Amino acid sequence: MRNRKISIFDTTLRDGEQTPGVSLTPEQKIEIAHQLSKLGVDTIEAGFPIASAGDMESVRNIANAGLTSEVCGLARVLTKDLDTCIDAGVGMIHTFVSTSDIQRIHTIKKSREEVVEMSVNAVQYIKDHGMRCMFSAMDATRTDLDYLIEVYKAVEDAGCDIINVPDTVGIIAPSGMYRLISKLDKEMNIPIDTHCHNDFGLAVANSLMAIEAGASQAQVTVNGLGERAGNADLAETVMSLHSIYGAKTNINTEYIVETARMVERYTGVQIPPHMPIVGENAFAHESGIHTHGVLENSDTFEPGIMTPEMVGHTRRIVLGKHAGKHAVLRSLQSANINPTDAQLDAIIKKVKMLADKGKRITDADLYTIAFDILGRPEGMPPIDLKEVSVMTGNITTSTAVVKALFNGKECVASNVGVGPVDAALKAVETLIGQHAKVTIHDFRIEAVTGGSDALAEVVIGVQNDKGRIVTARAANVDIVLASVEALVTAINMLLKT
Incomplete structure (x- = not known):
């Protein structure tokens, strides 16, 4: 494993968006794609173009964004799906079909022979259009091994560039994954990729075992997002490869936390404090x-x-x-x-x-x-908050105006945000930006009491340009005021000490 080069295939924008409750706008998707390219992922699975007009727009925009990462689109082994990916302008098409008996019989209702024929036809169609092709035997870990090998060898003969082995329902043990990939590696002459789900918390372990056994690429998502319990987490997979195995990837690891926080912000799925590597408590x-x-x-x-x-x-x-x-x-x-x-x-x-x-x-x-x-007097704080006004729009945008004395001089700033709290905090940041460089590092809201008049406690941390972080709290029945008061307190402490 030491010094082996492993490719990273990110599917945050496809499988990650399938996280229940998550729906990204085309604008958010393009920003995340740029961040993933900056991070250094080898391939970005931009979406499933046939799924919706919005997905098609997003995939096309990402494919035309001039990213350093290869852009991939997902398609079933159906001509209409493949044509949609081709029209989107992606560099690779990831085509898939169910191969396990339970899925083949109860979902697509095809015979084993029909599945092989459909798979080969899809791969040939992609290659006839001069594009790179990845083929997935969906539910591979519950597929009869001899039949799985038959399918993979058939698509290899048809010109497939790389096969993917999905643990679609997350049921294989790491030792089982090692044995499976070892057997496939002896049969195949093209690279092997894995896509592991986390239903038993084994997605990263299974991805690493697959690589130990001969796979050369791992599919991951930022913050482990995805269907049900999610997918193999990018940060955990990459840092295990780098730090434990001594393997190499193209990932610029210094951007891992930055990327995780962007995805957290856009998806609304909070990173647990104890999450390895990117969580607030990781270090x-x-x-x-x-x-x-x-x-x-x-x-x-x-x-x-x-x-x-x-x-x-x-x-x-x-x-x-x-x-x-x-x-x-x-x-x-x-x-x-x-x-x-x-x-x-x-x-x-x-x-x-x-x-x-x-x-x-x-x-x-x-x-x-x-x-x-x-016995030291705290004295007058640098920022003396005087007034906070918030106007909420009829959709999602809110506007906030903040008035304060900064070292005795009156200052006023305004900003907009997604909701009143976001707008108010951005207004304070705008006001402070005229005098000092600070950013919000972490933010937490807790309801101290029950009922509609619950007292909200906010804990917030701010960081200066030298990396120093100061945290503060405030409690108020008005969550906007609690947030602003906590932020101002933290900034005051950062500026005074």
């Missing part, structure tokens, strides 16, 4: 033992072969009931707060008391506690 530490070790040498409680910088992430020391002296002191020193040993002990005691009440300790909480114990 976060709270335990006193862990933070002490990481502050001395990050390899003590991190993989070492993968650092946050490699994927565009940041290491965070999180304060809570398990926080140790080293973590609290380092957090204070990063804000130019230098307590004595006695003062530090008092600060830690208050931090733990607050954490024992179930509160997440933000940087603003820590600094407020420190100022209280050190």
